[in-house]
Amino acid sequence: MRHFRRQTLLAAPLLCLTAALPFRAHAQGRVVPGLEVLLTEQKSLIEGKRVGLITNHSGVDRRMRHAIDLIANTPGIRLAAIFAPEHGLRGAIEGGDEVADARDERSGVPVYSLYGKTQRPTAEMLRDIDVLVFDIQDAGVRFYTYISTLGECMEAAAARGIPFVVLDRPNPLAGVRVEGRMIDLVRFRSFVGAYPLPIRYGLTIGELAGFIKDGMKQDLMLTVVKMKNYRRRFWYDQTGLQWIAPSPNHPSLASATVYPGMCLFEGTNLSEGRGTTQPFEMIGAPWLDGVKLAQELAALKLEGVLFRPASFTPSFSKHQGVACHGIQVHVADRNRFQPVRVALHILSVIRRNYPEHFRWRESSMDRLAGSDDVRLAIDRNTPVDQILASWEDDLRKFDAARRRYFLYR
Missing domain, CATH: 3.40.50.12170 (Uncharacterised protein PF07075, DUF1343)
Incomplete structure (x- = not known):
């Protein structure tokens, strides 16, 4: 959006x-x-x-x-x-x-x-x-x-x-x-x-x-x-x-499941899979090595998710008509899968391995993430777990506050 x-x-x-x-x-x-x-x-x-x-x-x-x-x-x-x-x-x-x-x-x-x-x-x-x-x-x-x-x-x-x-x-x-x-x-x-x-x-x-x-x-x-x-x-x-796709790039519950994290790729020069049949499930760019990326992410043993090398050619949006290489995110256990954590790990690995190619779309990334500190932390090669830990107190407070509005058990 x-x-x-x-x-x-x-x-x-x-x-x-x-x-x-x-x-x-x-x-x-x-x-x-x-x-x-x-x-x-x-x-x-x-x-x-x-x-x-x-x-x-x-x-x-x-x-x-x-x-x-x-x-x-x-x-x-x-x-x-x-x-x-x-x-x-x-x-x-x-x-x-x-x-x-x-x-x-x-x-x-x-x-x-x-x-x-x-x-x-x-x-x-x-x-x-x-x-x-x-x-x-x-x-x-x-x-x-x-x-x-x-x-x-x-x-x-x-x-x-x-x-x-x-x-x-x-x-x-x-x-x-x-x-x-x-x-x-x-x-x-x-x-x-x-x-x-x-x-x-x-x-x-x-x-x-x-x-x-x-x-x-x-x-x-x-x-x-x-x-x-x-x-x-x-x-x-x-x-x-x-299921009725609530918007053109939410064709399935699978794409909706990864969206909270993978939408952050809108704030980069990588394709987030728009112009394919699996938007947000796949990310890539012409200069990316999908096999290497999938291997490095698999070694992190992130919960509830698997990674597969994937190639695709977007029919519109970023890299339209150009072959892109990257990964597909496969959710193996959606109750353990944490899309934001996973997306930050992917961003961190790509930013570290492709400094000559990777670029932020800074304004977009910061609006989506909610601040510029996420982008700046990744630029400093801050460990993802440390980035996540910096949010924990605020998340706990929000989690307690939102319960006042529950209408369902």
Whole structure:
């Protein structure tokens, strides 16, 4: 997720063929997303109101019926506006490309971009809105911009006294572990780092909304519609929900699992696998020796991960059309795998072995890491364990603080 360039928002209808079917109970133990709970048990939150819906392609129920269609076709509710985040309403726009305003073809409802001329709903956009509803699948990572969109929309709602409803969805990485440096907001606040969080924060989007609310200066009428049957130990593939890539370069849970660490390679001159079928699982460059790198990393005996030499040619992004050599990261035990630790070890080895070729994209790296001290420590050849140890106290404090916002056991 990067700075934007202008693209057109595709607002083709998102209606599913099953949109007219009624809700029915599914197998016990399967997670029921907040969207379904809203429409079956908490409809009073939006009944008789003009709804502004913040969503994208991921806002579906278990039968792939989209929130736009479900809300627009519910009697007594008026869908008045749709708001789209980075990647657009359909999730097809590449990271960093600006999203344009449009109109939903089927419903005729205006679609306002929150990743273009503005990142916060304006007063004009909210003029006819009685309640804002947020329904987007997040990635569980600080630099994923959907959480910044969440916060901006909460601020806009608070400023106008509009109730705000979050339809909760799973944290795909489970809600147990926290990882990474706490961001230095004084120096490195940005749209990929807007709140006092580590890289992996271990909260659902609804729990995170409660955390963000407590840091706001204005009062907000916040309601989180909880999921049913969710447990925070669940990885996404344990929820019974179908995986929908939340953005173009999150095609699978495998890529999402490594993303908290491997996204740091966006801050270097190496390819992070964009333009391949396995973004973030593979990294490389034309000048890298993948065999040697895999051997050196294997010798570190890092928990829960294996490394394989890999070659690939990106179809876009860094090194487009040029053969790259590097590694693929294979997660052998995701409950022991620590993506940030692993990424720092890879960066450290490459920085040490290829000083004539390796380059930082300093601004990008520092925003993603949360500070420049990570980059500077690697430049000084500081042991990775020492870098990680410098974060431990702050992580312990955050881990204790986040538990106040838990909605699930």
